[in-house]
Amino acid sequence: MIKMINGLLYGLKYLLLIISFALGSYIVLYMYQRLDKPLLDSIFIALPFLILFLLFAINMLCNQKRVTSNLFYNLTCCLVFAVILFIEYRTLFDTNMIANSKLGYNINFNYFADNINAIKVMIIGLIVGNVLFMLPNDDKKA
């Protein structure tokens, strides 16, 4: 049962990462374009996502059981991406926040900008956790 749930969460975290990154990139690029800021600067927002994606790829390719079979880590990843998706959903569709219609873009940049740092903190936490789980420890499965 646990193995099945873990397998489900393992697959889900890749899917959620891709969707949240794609939606986040759309919002950030739109925001930078609107502010006439160089699009290259947005790389600092995308960088944590890219590093995490790279680590996930390493986990998968090197078959690192300490990370891939870690139910708690997979669950945390899914939760973090769900939070990011929820923030992105509200940025795009929560019309009760007036900036969504007032600014004329149907995207509430104010709200998203307020949440960028929290998103970064959560992703960096996952990166650090992933790296630490990759290190050899007493886990017999390793």
Added chain:
Amino acid sequence: MKQILKEYVKIFSYAITGIVFVFASFYLIMNIYHMEEVSTTFSINVEEDSNYEEIKNKIETIEKYTSVSVNDRTGKADKEFLADLKSKLTYCNTALNNETFQELANKKTMSIKDVYNLKNVLSTNVINGCLIEQLHYLTYYDDKEGSSDGLTNYSEYIKLNIDTISSKLNYIDKDLLNNSSYYYNSSNATVSVMNKPQDMYEDLMTTYNQSASLIEMLAKWLYEEVGVTHD
């Protein structure tokens, strides 16, 4: 020693993941709560709203005042000036009695979005469409021939009213944006951000009433200038 280090790495990795888990859970709950707060509605009853009743009465009065025929004028004002003012005031009355205002009669609750829509209607139809486009000329009308029979003596008063109404609306407009940012939910934030829509609604209705009063004052002048002969 190596064993202890391995243990520490394991503890630390679970601790970091645990912190992220707790933070993400907390952040999700806070955001859900924020979404709930933003979508809060408040109840209204226009039958007990003195502003609404006054505006409604003023709309009827303006309609009566502007239904006079300028051909049978009794005052000294120029016929073209009166005809022009009459058509402008008729336009203003239509702007006041717009669909959004009429719908208020059937509304039992208002959300911040409804308040925003009411603000937009007041801003577009009444302030820009009527006060600025139609009536602002009275604030600089050069009446050398005396064709307005003293109405333009009120120009400073009209200007002051238009300026006050516009700046009040600008303030409400900026205040409305406050709910678009994420904040840590506290009772202070709830009072200063989430309970504001009701205050803004009251402010909007007062501004609406003030605009209606200005239009009514001009319509009354027209009525008195022309006399009581109806079309």
